[in-house]
Amino acid sequence: MQALESKISTAGRVLGSDILKVDSFLNHQIDPELMWAMGQDFAQHFAQAGITKVLTVESSGIAPAVMTGLALNVPVVFARKSKSRILAEEAYLADVYSYTKESQQTIRVDQRFLSKNDRLLLIDDFLANGQALLGLKSLADQAGATIVGTGIVIEKSFQPGRQAAAKAGLNNIYSLARIAAFENGQVVFDQTAAE
Numbered sequence: 001m002q003a004l005e006s007k008i009s010t011a012g013r014v015l016g017s018d019i020l021k022v023d024s025f026l027n028h029q030i031d032p033e034l035m036w037a038m039g040q041d042f043a044q045h046f047a048q049a050g051i052t053k054v055l056t057v058e059s060s061g062i063a064p065a066v067m068t069g070l071a072l073n074v075p076v077v078f079a080r081k082s083k084s085r086i087l088a089e090e091a092y093l094a095d096v097y098s099y100t101k102e103s104q105q106t107i108r109v110d111q112r113f114l115s116k117n118d119r120l121l122l123i124d125d126f127l128a129n130g131q132a133l134l135g136l137k138s139l140a141d142q143a144g145a146t147i148v149g150t151g152i153v154i155e156k157s158f159q160p161g162r163q164a165a166a167k168a169g170l171n172n173i174y175s176l177a178r179i180a181a182f183e184n185g186q187v188v189f190d191q192t193a194a195e
């Protein structure tokens with residue numbers, strides 16, 4: 001997606017060899033216009049898939065997921081990372097290891113919000129190692145829901161996330177920007193883009 005690639009080039013900052021900081025427009029301060037355009041792009045791509053719900057994980061997945069849900073006119077569910085005192089006991093749980101944060105977290109969704117009749121679109125901000133996606137897939141599987149596709153804002157295609165997801169059966173992954181490498185502090189986009 002051209003507008004996203006331009007924003008990454010002008011406002012993103014490369015940290016070390018493998019991290020892109022996008023907190024000025026994606027995951028701390030948010031550019032609503034760009035976020036809405038991304039939601040519309042995801043919605044258009046998956047328009048024929050019969051999606052009943054969008055599923056993401058807090059916190060950075062929520063903004064693109066809400067825009068996508070708005071464009072598709074379907075509800076959005078986000079997996080929580082912290083156990084709420086008022087969250088019902090009946091929750092689907094999955095353990096997610098974050099390589100970036102070097103920690104393991106349990107994500108959870110109240111069983112009332114996912115069902116075997118759902119056709120889910122998974123949305124997340126980054127695809128790096130794929131652990132978040134595997135956790136979301138586990139939640140969907142426990143509910144007996146069908147995953148019809150996955151939308152990613154920024155995929156780092158030099159990391160193993162896509163392969164890990166494919167191995168687990170997540171094949172229909174559509175990324176708005178794919179990054180092939182970071183070279184001398186600059187982002188090199190993978191121009192085989194999209195899917």
Ligand code: G4P
Binds near residue numbers: 130132
């Ligand atoms: P995964 O996202 O594919 O599972 O890979 P990984 O375990 O490496 O990522 C762990 C967390 O780090 C995720 O956020 C992911 O979005 C984020 N992340 C991965 N690569 C980058 C990057 O290059 N830049 C930035 N800014 N974040 C990256 P999270 O733990 O779910 O946190 P959040 O959603 O609460 O922000």
